[in-house]
Amino acid sequence: MSRLAHEADVAVVGGGLVGAAIAWGLARSGARVVVLDEGDVAFRASRGNFALVWVQSKGLGMPEYAAWTKRSSDLWGEFARGLQEQTGLDVAFRRPGGFHLCLSEREVENRAAMLARLHNQPAMVKYDYEILDAARVRAMLPQVGPEVAGASYCPLDGHVNSLRLLRALHAGMQQLGATYLADHVVEKIEPRDGGFRLVTRHGEVRAGKVVLAAGNGNARLGPMVGLDVPVRPQRGQIIVTEKVAPFLDYPVVTIRQTDEGSVMIGDSVEEAGWDTTVGAGVVSAMAQRAVRMFPLLGKLNVVRTWAALRVMTPDGFPIYQQSLSSPGAFVATCHSGVTLAANHALVLAPLIAQGALPPDEFDVFSPRRFHVPATA
Numbered sequence: 420m421s422r423l424a425h426e427a428d429v430a431v432v433g434g435g436l437v438g439a440a441i442a443w444g445l446a447r448s449g450a451r452v453v454v455l456d457e458g459d460v461a462f463r464a465s466r467g468n469f470a471l472v473w474v475q476s477k478g479l480g481m482p483e484y485a486a487w488t489k490r491s492s493d494l495w496g497e498f499a500r501g502l503q504e505q506t507g508l509d510v511a512f513r514r515p516g517g518f519h520l521c522l523s524e525r526e527v528e529n530r531a532a533m534l535a536r537l538h539n540q541p542a543m544v545k546y547d548y549e550i551l552d553a554a555r556v557r558a559m560l561p562q563v564g565p566e567v568a569g570a571s572y573c574p575l576d577g578h579v580n581s582l583r584l585l586r587a588l589h590a591g592m593q594q595l596g597a598t599y600l601a602d603h604v605v606e607k608i609e610p611r612d613g614g615f616r617l618v619t620r621h622g623e624v625r626a627g628k629v630v631l632a633a634g635n636g637n638a639r640l641g642p643m644v645g646l647d648v649p650v651r652p653q654r655g656q657i658i659v660t661e662k663v664a665p666f667l668d669y670p671v672v673t674i675r676q677t678d679e680g681s682v683m684i685g686d687s688v689e690e691a692g693w694d695t696t697v698g699a700g701v702v703s704a705m706a707q708r709a710v711r712m713f714p715l716l717g718k719l720n721v722v723r724t725w726a727a728l729r730v731m732t733p734d735g736f737p738i739y740q741q742s743l744s745s746p747g748a749f750v751a752t753c754h755s756g757v758t759l760a761a762n763h764a765l766v767l768a769p770l771i772a773q774g775a776l777p778p779d780e781f782d783v784f785s786p787r788r789f790h791v792p793a794t795a
C-alpha cells in the first residue's frame with residue numbers, strides 16, 4: 420500500500436497557469452489545497468506562451484466564449500492588483516487596446532468580414548472594435564512600415580508578463596497555505612469514500628474534490644473520473660529579440676514589446692504532435708512578416724527562439740465540467756490560459772469551492788458538445 424503524502428479539501432492536478440490560477444482562487448476561498456505537478460522537464464504551455472490578454476476575434480461559433488473572454492479581460496485589473504497586493508509582484512498587466520495588422524487591402528477586407536460575422540452572431544456580447552485605415556494605424560503606431568494597409572483595433576486587448584504571472588500565482592497560493600508538490604506525476608485517480616485518492620510514485624494524496632488542470636495531460640486523466648477531455652498538443656513558435664527602448668505602445672496579435680524591452684514575435688499554429696523542435700522555415704516566415712509590419716525589427720538581434728505546445732480542443736473552445744459519474748471531480752482546460760486566468764481565479768475557483776458549475780453558464784463548455792449524434 421502506498422504511503423499517504425497529503426490530505427486536502429481539493430487536489431489540483433497541474434501547476435501551469437490554469438491549475439495555479441484555480442488553486443490561488445480556491446486558497447483565497449479558504450479551501451485546503453494541494454497542487455500536484457510534474458518535474459522540471461515537462462510540457463508546459465504556461466512557460467512558452469505569447470502573454471496576450473486578448474479579446475478581439477474570440478468566439479466565432481460560440482458567442483458564450485466571447486462573453487467569457489470579455490469578462491476575464493474586465494476582471495484582469497482587479498486580479499493583477501490582488502496578486503500584487505498579496506505577493507508584491509507586478510505582473511505588468513496593461514490594457515491599452517490591441518491591433519491585428521493587415522498587409523494588403525484584401526487582408527483588411529477579410530478581417531472586417533470575419534469580425535462582422537463574429538459580432539453579428541445572435542447572443543454576441545457587445546463591445547467596441549474598429550477597422551482602421553492605414554493613416555489611422557500610422558497615427559497610433561508611427562513605426563509601422565509602408566506595406567501596412569490597415570488593422571482591426573479593440574480597446575479591450577492587453578498583455579502581461581506571463582512568466583511573472585505564473586510565479587505570482589505560485590507564491591500567492593503557497594502564502595495562502597496551499598501545498599505545491601513538484602515531481603508528483605498523478606498516475607491514477609480513484610473515487611474513494613466520497614472523495615478521491617490520487618496515486619503518485621511518491622505516495623498518495625487524498626482529497627474531497629479533484630480539479631484536472633493538467634493541460635494536455637487531461638486527456639489521459641479525465642476517463643479515470645468519468646470525464647472525456649479530447650485535447651491535443653498544437654505547436655506554436657516564438658522569437659525574442661534583444662531589449663530596445665520602448666517603441667510599441669500597443670500589443671499587436673503577433674508582435675509585442677515586453678515590459679522589459681525585448682520584442683516577442685509569434686506565434687505559429689502547427690499540428691506537430693508532441694514535437695517541440697524549432698523549425699527554421701517557420702521562424703523565418705514569422706520574422707519576415709514582422710519586419711514588413713515594423714521595418715525597425717530587421718535591425719534587432721534575435722536572442723532566443725522556442726516552440727511550445729498549446730492545449731487545443733477539437734473546436735478551440737474551453738472545456739469546464741464536473742463529472743456526472745464522480746461528482747467532485749472537475750476539469751478545466753483552454754488554449755487561452757493567460758487571458759482567462761482572471762476568470763479561473765475569481766469566478767471558476769469559488770464555484771468549484773462551492774461544489775457546482777451553474778448549468779446555464781457552463782453547460783455550453785461541457786465536452787458533451789463533441790458527441791452530437793451524426794445525422795444520416
Ligand SMILES: Cc1cc2nc3c(=O)[nH]c(=O)nc-3n(C[C@H](O)[C@H](O)[C@H](O)COP(=O)(O)OP(=O)(O)OC[C@H]3O[C@@H](n4cnc5c(N)ncnc54)[C@H](O)[C@@H]3O)c2cc1C
Binds near residue numbers: 439
Ligand atoms: C506558443 C503559444 C502561445 C500562446 N499565447 C497565448 C496568449 O498570447 N494568450 C493566452 O491567453 N494564451 C496563450 N497561450 C496558451 C496558454 O499558454 C495556455 O492556455 C496555458 O498555458 C495552459 O495552461 P495549462 O495550465 O492548462 O497547461 P500547461 O501549462 O501545459 O500546464 C499543465 C501542467 O500539468 C502538469 N501535468 C500534466 N500531466 C500531469 C500529471 N499526470 N500529474 C501531475 N501534473 C501533470 C504539467 O507538468 C504542467 O505543469 C499560448 C500557448 C502557446 C504554446
